Amino acid sequence: MSPVSPSAEKTERLMNLILALTSARRPVSKQKLRQALPSYAAAASDEAFDRMFERDKDELREMGIPITTTVIDVLFDDEVGYRIDSSETALPAISFEPEEVAALALAARAWSTASISGAASAALRKLRLAGVEIDDSMAAGVEPRIRTREPAFEAVRAAVTALQPITFDYRKSEGTVDTRHVQPWALKNWHGRWYLTGYDLERQAERAFRLSRFEGPVRKKGRAGGYSVPSGHVPEVAVGTSDPQPAGTAVVRLRHGRGGALRRHAVTTREVDDRWSEIELPYRQGLTESDVAALGAHAVAVSPPELVERVRTALAGAAVANGGAA
Template identity: 40%
Template sequence: MSVARAERLVNLVLCLLSTRQYLSAERIREIVPGYGDAPSDEAFFRMFERDKTELRELGVPLEVGRQSGAEMTDGYRIARRDYELGDIDLEPDEAAAVALAVRLWDSPELTGAANGALIKLRAAGVDVDQSSAAAVEPKVRTTESAFAPLLAAVQDRQAVTFDYRRPSPAELRRRTIEPWGVVSWRGRWYVVGHDRDRRAPRCFRLSRIVGEVEPIGEPGVVQAPEKVDLLGFVAHTGGEPTSSSMARIWVARGKATGVRRRAKVIGSRAVAGIPGDEVELELLYPESAANWLAGFGPDVLVLEPDVLRKSVHERLLAVVGG
């Protein structure tokens, strides 16, 4: 389906869902963006019939009727009682998938057309149900400023360049990538693509991108590998350590009692001349563990896994920088 047609269908659903009136085909042609471009009446009616068929096949219930006995033609609307879903019980993995999907709806690129359609409806004198917008516009925030330009680059198949902050060693480096997709993993957004400098696939956390994301080269040149598993790639290379993993940690002697209480001492070890113990700790929630371990400051040093060590180091750098 073309982008223009998809936007027209969204506008049509918003129009018919937001009004309490039956709207005739001619009225819909006047107020729904996309139909005004039809070169003739015949072309419009063909377009409108295709769109109605498409919506019905998608399960959108179109209600046909007349506003009053004086009306000579049928009109259309969508009754919210038929459109809205009832209560649904989701398994945890299903709920996570739904939450990930609706994140995209909060980007300005995807909600701008919908908001514009509602404004046009009100300006045209249509009685708009103010609460209907909530039925089609979920709210899950994406705070990273790099999200929108990277998503646009993926859609345009265009390479980008940006400054990327590495936590260890702490430095800022320029990256140039051919983006394949933007995915969320354990509450964080990542862009996956081909790193031109390293000549290999890489993923980058959006929260570590500094400044502007700049498109380079011509659109349409980036080609993602067939059947590439973006989420799997991030999980194995750029995500947080998996649940119920073992960490090896150094703890200063006589310090960090909270860590010692949950850990198993496996030997003595000095770090930078400071005596301490090497311990093993089972991590059920790695993300919260990184925050917890960073709270012990210099009394705790993560030895393994490397991704947890970097996460704790990044938090300590943020405290020093703040």
């Protein structure tokens, strides 16, 4: 069994101190805290305990946790007790507008086919327990889905969160494979594909890597938290420069007020009538049809023919999946 790291031990000690001082009905003396908390009881001497307790107390106060100091006995004013008033640390009740609840529910459903779907479902359960009404009757059919089928996703996500340098084998567009050493900065879903943006240590430059081209396991290299992400980093820019060139132009009709993601890529836009507009945009095979199909009845593929056929196939599959007829 591996030993507990100093940071984990300290975190546990601070949490135990918070719980002890929050749950206490009356101020608690230092000696009682030392007897009650294992980390303090294990202190080598009174001086070591005093130093540890004072550091912990100051750190909690720096975090904004108000620790009050009160004289326990008026006859002995040198004996003081400590307590945390839970009313000072409790958060106010959280409320959501109906539109916000719908957006949260849709976001959780978008992750339902992803590797972190459990976290999304848990978030909805917590909202329900807090009294937030979640509408489960939202139309399920063609709706956005976020998929994370790439084997490297979890390891890369953990590295981005921990600011952990990694190394991995990467298959380039011409088919060759080489090893990259990268400081991960961000994960970005771009036109249906997942990309890692970060700093390539060997090339001394910012790069973007498509997760589907990772070969083999992702390996840690170096300590976590040893670098920071530049404040001006924009993942869309880094990924956009590495995205393959579009294969021609697509024409799509959109209902007014719909298809914002498609409209952002529009080259031209014309109004068809008081309900529909028609846009031209770069056609990325395998991606544009997904964006069009996700809009259901609010979008119509016009050209090229392969886009029309792919959207029709996607909609037919969604109809069958939901008990309808293709």
